Amino acid sequence: RHVPPGPKPLPFIGNALQIPPQHEWIKFKEWGDTYGDLVKVEIPGNTFYFINTRDVATELLEARSAIYCSRPRAVMASISGWKNSIPTLEYGPRLRESRKMLKKGMGPAAVKTYYPYINREVPFFLENMLRKPDSFVEHFNRNAARIALKIAYGYEGVTEDEKIIRGGVDAMEVFSAVAAPGVWVVDTFPFLKYVPSWFPFAKFKKFAERGKKITDEALDTPFYEVKRRVENGTADGSFTTVMLQTEKSDPETEDIIKWAATGIFTGQFDTTTATLSWFTLAMAKYPEVQKKAQAEIDRVIGKDRLPEVGDRDSLPYVWAIMQETFRWHPTITMMPHTAIQDDEYRGYFIPSGTTLMANIWGILHDEKLYHDADKFIPERFCDEGAPDSLSVAFGFGRRVCPGLVIAQTHVFVTMASMLATFNITKARDSTGAVIQPREDAKSGVINFPKPFVVSITPRSDEAVTLIRRSVEHSKTLPDRLEIFST
Numbered sequence: 001r002h003v004p005p006g007p008k009p010l011p012f013i014g015n016a017l018q019i020p021p022q023h024e025w026i027k028f029k030e031w032g033d034t035y036g037d038l039v040k041v042e043i044p045g046n047t048f049y050f051i052n053t054r055d056v057a058t059e060l061l062e063a064r065s066a067i068y069c070s071r072p073r074a075v076m077a078s079i080s081g082w083k084n085s086i087p088t089l090e091y092g093p094r095l096r097e098s099r100k101m102l103k104k105g106m107g108p109a110a111v112k113t114y115y116p117y118i119n120r121e122v123p124f125f126l127e128n129m130l131r132k133p134d135s136f137v138e139h140f141n142r143n144a145a146r147i148a149l150k151i152a153y154g155y156e157g158v159t160e161d162e163k164i165i166r167g168g169v170d171a172m173e174v175f176s177a178v179a180a181p182g183v184w185v186v187d188t189f190p191f192l193k194y195v196p197s198w199f200p201f202a203k204f205k206k207f208a209e210r211g212k213k214i215t216d217e218a219l220d221t222p223f224y225e226v227k228r229r230v231e232n233g234t235a236d237g238s239f240t241t242v243m244l245q246t247e248k249s250d251p252e253t254e255d256i257i258k259w260a261a262t263g264i265f266t267g268q269f270d271t272t273t274a275t276l277s278w279f280t281l282a283m284a285k286y287p288e289v290q291k292k293a294q295a296e297i298d299r300v301i302g303k304d305r306l307p308e309v310g311d312r313d314s315l316p317y318v319w320a321i322m323q324e325t326f327r328w329h330p331t332i333t334m335m336p337h338t339a340i341q342d343d344e345y346r347g348y349f350i351p352s353g354t355t356l357m358a359n360i361w362g363i364l365h366d367e368k369l370y371h372d373a374d375k376f377i378p379e380r381f382c383d384e385g386a387p388d389s390l391s392v393a394f395g396f397g398r399r400v401c402p403g404l405v406i407a408q409t410h411v412f413v414t415m416a417s418m419l420a421t422f423n424i425t426k427a428r429d430s431t432g433a434v435i436q437p438r439e440d441a442k443s444g445v446i447n448f449p450k451p452f453v454v455s456i457t458p459r460s461d462e463a464v465t466l467i468r469r470s471v472e473h474s475k476t477l478p479d480r481l482e483i484f485s486t
């Protein structure tokens with residue numbers, strides 16, 4: 001049987017030593033350029049077939065999504081408290097049930113009840129930026145976490161969320177560390193999960209035990225609080241509220257609701273924060289793009305109000321900036337899809353259990369579709385007809401990101417309102433020299449930039465007044481979500 005070509009593996013360790021510890025997606029794309037459509041990469045205990053082109057991703061992960069809908073076994077994530085987390089779930093009834101619920105909670109009727117809250121939060125976010133512009137990453141994170149918390153659990157953003165947001169951030173740090181495929185020895189040799197923690201080489205067990213404690217506490221606390229409120233009739237609208245009220249009330253269903261809510265809470269804040277951080281870097285590096293977007297906003301929205309969720313269709317250039325941000329530095333660079341049956345593709349045999357790794361970064365840096373792929377050029381989407389990046393950046397087929405509508409809406413309105421009110425420029429040091437912001441990615445499941453400095457200043461006094469006036473207006477708006485119907 002034909003297997004795809006790839007770099008020559010060594011006995012026992014396969015290609016492990018050829019994979020760089022950082023920016024590995026670049027190496028996988030290079031291998032794609034050398035070996036073709038599918039590239040076989042072996043690491044101990046696992047064989048991956050890498051996909052680096054849009055055609056192949058569409059033909060396999062979209063058109064044959066019923067086959068490539070599972071995930072590789074994630075033992076480390078499982079023993080660290082993430083056994084039932086949706087992104088790592090293998091295909092089966094539980095995944096189907098979870099996704100069905102998320103479809104209701106992220107469907108058109110539901111998201112309409114979330115939009116007013118997103119609009120209401122924007123001015124508070126801008127006011128924080130005004131107060132402490134250098135902490136822009138923290139503001140992105142807080143704003144996204146508050147919205148995620150509201151949608152998932154209906155929590156009121158000001159008084160109740162400190163501890164829960166902190167817990168969620170800590171839990172996501174655990175997830176980021178334990179969920180990357182092929183990193184932990186126990187993912188390669190699952191029997192190791194049975195060795196005691198004091199055993200030599202069992203450091204991972206201590207990490208997992210600590211991780212599980214953090215994760216359990218972070219995810220149980222908000223869920224059981226909402227459950228208590230639903231029982232005593234005081235719960236606000238939210239995904240969890242509606243699911244607890246409308247789904248079956250057996251323990252298994254309840255556990256599925258808990259993990260679907262976790263998917264919403266944790267799925268949103270790191271992804272959004274990372275994306276908006278790359279956007280901020282792009283605006284500082286490409287001032288002409290920023291000016292063009294600001295001119296569009298001034299022309300369409302004017303200076304008397306902030307952009308809102310509903311302005312999406314009238315701000316095509318800002319939308320193109322968002323598409324380009326997701327392409328330039330995609331929030332998730334690679335995603336595994338595991339086959340649940342044997343298959344054949346372009347003469348290659350793909351046995352059941354093989355993991356196809358979509359190199360999202362590689363696909364979105366294919367020079368045949370995106371010229372000067374390392375440059376930030378939004379015009380490629382609005383003038384040049386480049387294929388949409390969002391249909392790749394949010395994944396594929398039966399595992400496509402269930403939160404994509406709410407994510408894009410939130411990211412768009414945050415970008416538009418920042419552009420409307422602030423100038424983002426390169427910072428200067430104490431001698432007045434320009435500091436070039438560093439463009440470099442950290443490692444991890446979510447693609448964050450390494451810390452960089454820029455200068456964020458209000459566009460005018462008028463912009464400051466607009467932010468302050470909008471904050472006062474937001475304070476008069478309801479901060480409860482309506483109950484959506486399923």
Ligand code: HEM
Nearest residue numbers: 086087263264267268271331332394395396399401403407
């Ligand atoms: C910037 C924003 C976001 C990006 C770029 C993003 C991207 C992705 C990608 C690439 C996947 C994997 C798809 C695949 O396997 O093919 C995914 C899965 C997922 N996302 Fe998102 N996402 C974002 C925001 C959100 C939000 C707001 C939610 C909240 C509902 C969410 C919840 C999830 C969940 C639960 C999964 C797992 C789905 C599964 O494995 O079946 N994401 N996301």
